[in-house]
Amino acid sequence: MNRTRSLFTALAAVLLGLVAGAIFMALTGADPFKGYSFLFRGGLMNLERIGNTLASATTLVLTGLSVAFAFRTGLFSIGAAGQMLIGGLVATALGLSLELSKPLMLFVMLLGAALGGALWASIPGYLKAKFNVHEVVSTIMMNWLAYWVVYYSIPAYFKGTFLETESRRIPEYASLRVDWLSDLFKGSYINLGLILAIGATAIIALILNRTTLGYELKAVGFNRHAAEYAGIDVSRNIIMALGISGALAGLAGATFYAGYSVNMQIGVLPAAGLDGIAVALLGANSPWGVFASAVFFGILHSGKGFMNAMTDIPPEIGDTIIATIIYFAATSVLFVRFYDFLRRKFKKEA
Amino acid sequence: MEHIVEMLNVSKSFPGILANDDISIQLRKGEIHALLGENGAGKSTLMSILFGLYKADSGVIKVRGKEVQIHNPNVANALGIGMVHQHFKLVHNFTVTENIILGIEPVNGPFLKTADASRRIKELSVRYGLDVDPDARIEDISVGMQQRVEILKMLYRDAEVLIFDEPTAVLTPQEIVDLMKIMRNLKAEDKSIILITHKLKEIKAIAERCTVIRRGKVVGTVDVAGTSTQVMAEMMVGRQVSFKVDKRDREPGEVVLDIKDLCVQSSRKTQAVKNFSLQVRRGEILGLAGVDGNGQTELVEALTGLRKAESGSILFMGKDMTHASIRGRIRGGMAHIPEDRQKRGLVLDYTMEENFILEIYGLEPFSKRGFINRKAIRAHAAKLMDAFDVRAGQGTLSIARTMSGGNQQKAIVGREISHDPELLIAVQPTRGLDVGSIEYIHKRLVEQRDGGKAVLLVSLELDEVMDLSDRIAVISHGELTGMKLPAETNEGEIGLMMAGVASGGHA
Numbered sequence: 001m002n003r004t005r006s007l008f009t010a011l012a013a014v015l016l017g018l019v020a021g022a023i024f025m026a027l028t029g030a031d032p033f034k035g036y037s038f039l040f041r042g043g044l045m046n047l048e049r050i051g052n053t054l055a056s057a058t059t060l061v062l063t064g065l066s067v068a069f070a071f072r073t074g075l076f077s078i079g080a081a082g083q084m085l086i087g088g089l090v091a092t093a094l095g096l097s098l099e100l101s102k103p104l105m106l107f108v109m110l111l112g113a114a115l116g117g118a119l120w121a122s123i124p125g126y127l128k129a130k131f132n133v134h135e136v137v138s139t140i141m142m143n144w145l146a147y148w149v150v151y152y153s154i155p156a157y158f159k160g161t162f163l164e165t166e167s168r169r170i171p172e173y174a175s176l177r178v179d180w181l182s183d184l185f186k187g188s189y190i191n192l193g194l195i196l197a198i199g200a201t202a203i204i205a206l207i208l209n210r211t212t213l214g215y216e217l218k219a220v221g222f223n224r225h226a227a228e229y230a231g232i233d234v235s236r237n238i239i240m241a242l243g244i245s246g247a248l249a250g251l252a253g254a255t256f257y258a259g260y261s262v263n264m265q266i267g268v269l270p271a272a273g274l275d276g277i278a279v280a281l282l283g284a285n286s287p288w289g290v291f292a293s294a295v296f297f298g299i300l301h302s303g304k305g306f307m308n309a310m311t312d313i314p315p316e317i318g319d320t321i322i323a324t325i326i327y328f329a330a331t332s333v334l335f336v337r338f339y340d341f342l343r344r345k346f347k348k349e350a
Numbered sequence: 351m352e353h354i355v356e357m358l359n360v361s362k363s364f365p366g367i368l369a370n371d372d373i374s375i376q377l378r379k380g381e382i383h384a385l386l387g388e389n390g391a392g393k394s395t396l397m398s399i400l401f402g403l404y405k406a407d408s409g410v411i412k413v414r415g416k417e418v419q420i421h422n423p424n425v426a427n428a429l430g431i432g433m434v435h436q437h438f439k440l441v442h443n444f445t446v447t448e449n450i451i452l453g454i455e456p457v458n459g460p461f462l463k464t465a466d467a468s469r470r471i472k473e474l475s476v477r478y479g480l481d482v483d484p485d486a487r488i489e490d491i492s493v494g495m496q497q498r499v500e501i502l503k504m505l506y507r508d509a510e511v512l513i514f515d516e517p518t519a520v521l522t523p524q525e526i527v528d529l530m531k532i533m534r535n536l537k538a539e540d541k542s543i544i545l546i547t548h549k550l551k552e553i554k555a556i557a558e559r560c561t562v563i564r565r566g567k568v569v570g571t572v573d574v575a576g577t578s579t580q581v582m583a584e585m586m587v588g589r590q591v592s593f594k595v596d597k598r599d600r601e602p603g604e605v606v607l608d609i610k611d612l613c614v615q616s617s618r619k620t621q622a623v624k625n626f627s628l629q630v631r632r633g634e635i636l637g638l639a640g641v642d643g644n645g646q647t648e649l650v651e652a653l654t655g656l657r658k659a660e661s662g663s664i665l666f667m668g669k670d671m672t673h674a675s676i677r678g679r680i681r682g683g684m685a686h687i688p689e690d691r692q693k694r695g696l697v698l699d700y701t702m703e704e705n706f707i708l709e710i711y712g713l714e715p716f717s718k719r720g721f722i723n724r725k726a727i728r729a730h731a732a733k734l735m736d737a738f739d740v741r742a743g744q745g746t747l748s749i750a751r752t753m754s755g756g757n758q759q760k761a762i763v764g765r766e767i768s769h770d771p772e773l774l775i776a777v778q779p780t781r782g783l784d785v786g787s788i789e790y791i792h793k794r795l796v797e798q799r800d801g802g803k804a805v806l807l808v809s810l811e812l813d814e815v816m817d818l819s820d821r822i823a824v825i826s827h828g829e830l831t832g833m834k835l836p837a838e839t840n841e842g843e844i845g846l847m848m849a850g851v852a853s854g855g856h857a
């Protein structure tokens with residue numbers, strides 16, 4: 001029953017967000033039906049665009065999972081952006097320094113990215129476990145630390161051929177893009193990260209629902225006093241929870257910088273980091289819910305450029321729709337009430 | 351007779367259960383009306399409807415003769431209805447005054463006018479004999495005092511109908527006496543009170559009428575003066591209840607728990623347990639009596655590993671466990687019914703079946719190689735809920751939070767006994783239970799003892815300690831002040847020892 005409720009809430013939020021978007025479009029003097037048809041066609045019209053949508057979604061699935069996993073274990077992590085940077089940096093560094101066969105290379109890069117993100121996230125975990133420092137504060141600080149680490153290390157060690165502000169191009173054998181996928185989707189950005197994201201979703205769902213590890217982590221998240229009483233090592237579990245969450249964000253970084261993109265730029269916190277919070281929220285923090293919501297956000301992201309090119313609607317409308325949906329998802333209590341009301345009504349009449 | 355509140359033919363269902371089934375109850379102006387019923391009978395639900403927290407499926411509520419719709423607690427407040435909940439709702443780092451004015455802050459432009467509020471709170475406090483310091487912080491005052499803050503909160507909002515949901519379950523015997531006095535003061539000022547309690551003695555002492563509910567239905571409303579506690583108990587559980595514990599004499603065996611010169615600090619870094627030595631043996635129930643806050647909490651936490659022991663030693667089954675991990679102690683055969691069921695005892699957002707494996711999820715058959723075995727967990731939960739008569743709307747899949755207080759307690763007791771521990775540390779094991787369940791839990795504790803296990807019973811209820819224990823130890827200011835055999839002492843003497851007056855010899 002809870003699941004139907006979450007689904008209902010998410011769909012209601014999406015619907016209302018789209019309605020609000022339509023109103024905005026109408027206010028700017030545009031035709032909302034035309035606007036939406038271009039928005040969705042921009043995301044789904046042909047194989048190339050579908051490929052790009054999925055490529056955008058790939059990063060969002062992983063950052064969304066990162067946020068959702070932390071949330072399910074009682075932690076509010078804002079650190080996905082920084083962990084993504086660190087994961088991306090490790091992957092880039094390995095990709096530019098080692099020369100291995102492609103499969104081995106990718107394996108090493110992904111492993112490194114996951115470990116980098118996990119380690120980066122375990123610092124706030126440690127601070128929380130030992131000194132009760134709130135993770136919101138410490139993960140935000142870690143984001144900026146990551147930002148500056150990238151800012152100095154890319155120009156110092158991996159400087160690009162033309163620009164100071166970006167790294168060298170990742171060589172073909174270190175890129176997550178593969179010919180068969182690119183060909184299949186007519187040269188889009190799609191890459192192996194998508195398969196990784198699907199796998200990660202399945203594994204996270206498994207951990208949360210079927211393992212003793214998930215049981216412990218959630219128990220600590222719900223009530224650390226009771227967990228302690230039961231003999232669960234609370235500190236270890238907090239660090240572990242943030243570590244896993246960080247590993248997911250680190251992987252997101254690898255897929256983003258060595259798959260979606262071909263190099264790393266300095267001076268930007270990746271937007272996908274914060275967007276992960278929205279994705280998790282709309283996905284009701286359930287792994288497959290996150291997956292679906294990431295795909296939806298992916299459509300909006302890759303469609304808004306097309307809408308902009310074909311109509312006079314400013315691309316900000318796309319962002320506004322996203323923001324409205326987030327807003328409605330966050331105030332979902334209202335929908336839950338409405339849902340319960342409908343159920344009661346329905347039951348009475350039945 | 352004028353009725354200030356009438357609830358007529360009220361029904362309310364939750365998934366899987368009809369919590370209130372066509373209930374009618376009438377409250378007269380200026381009376382104290384008790385609400386009695388077994389755990390899960392629907393008392394809290396009924397009062398939550400009156401206070402606007404739940405919406406009834408059907409039925410009518412009349413206040414001062416007029417039919418009303420109470421959509422939320424604000425409406426209830428406006429109608430002069432206030433409620434003290436089973437679990438308090440206070441902001442811990444706020445002062446008393448700040449808590450009381452929360453939501454109806456008196457302001458002067460953008461500024462708070464706390465001085466006036468503070469004065470009025472003082473006034474009310476004196477008038478009803480509450481003795482509350484308006485400037486104290488909630489985290490610094492005792493549970494009994496916090497409850498008075500809740501009472502003040504109602505009075506400050508000019509409530510005329512006061513609902514108390516099991517107010518005495520969290521109080522010490524002395525605090526209970528004080529609360530009774532406060533209630534009499536309230537009644538003298540023409541307030542009307544609905545009192546939920548499982549303690550028949552309290553109903554006898556203070557209530558005029560009593561409405562008994564069983565499984566969501568009203569059994570009847572009786573005049574308290576003309577009805578014996580035995581009759582009320584029978585009305586409530588539908589069978590005869592024995593208040594006496596059946597216990598045969600038994601020779602205690604070897605020592606299971608050996609505490610030597612134990613010193614433990616409190617959270618405020620004061621010496622809470624001082625050079626405490628005690629032995630608990632197989633086949634005995636050792637009762638630890640004491641006034642609340644005399645080191646019992648810290649002692650139990652040190653024994654179970656939740657708190658560090660400063661010095662001294664804890665030998666358990668011949669092994670030094672002074673610094674063992676919590677899990678080590680549990681695996682070693684220690685079980686613990688905690689004092690605070692919602693803080694320690696349960697993960698409220700987990701289902702019943704998940705709560706039943708809180709300490710044993712890592713063992714077969716509940717999990718194998720890190721993977722959870724739902725089927726085994728469900729079977730385990732179903733067995734325990736049946737054995738301990740834990741009632742909940744959706745069976746093993748009920749979320750702990752949605753269960754009645756007493757059923758939560760029974761679940762914890764059942765879980766801990768199911769571990770078949772060598773030593774059961776039972777702190778207030780029957781807190782919030784109805785008389786029928788108390789009888790049952792007491793039986794099970796005695797069964798543990800008869801099976802050659804050791805039980806350390808920590809309770810603020812002197813009756814319970816006297817009835818169950820084979821030996822009674824008294825703790826006062828963190829020190830062991832006496833040891834008695836129940837046959838050779840009485841409540842009066844133990845009471846004095848608890849207050850630190852007389853010092854008894856060792857039994």
Ligand SMILES: Nc1ncnc2c1ncn2[C@@H]1O[C@H](COP(=O)(O)OP(=O)(O)OP(=O)(O)O)[C@@H](O)[C@H]1O
Pocket residue numbers: 364365367369387388389390391392393394395396741742743752753754755756757782
């Ligand atoms: N929010 C809820 N959701 C689902 N079921 C509920 C909810 N609240 C109460 N119930 C169910 O309704 C029944 C009555 O519960 P209630 O809390 O009113 O009992 P009670 O008489 O106060 O018992 P106790 O003496 O143990 O406190 C119980 O079976 C409980 O599981």
Ligand SMILES: [Mg+2]
Pocket residue numbers: 393394395436515754755756
């Ligand atoms: Mg109750």
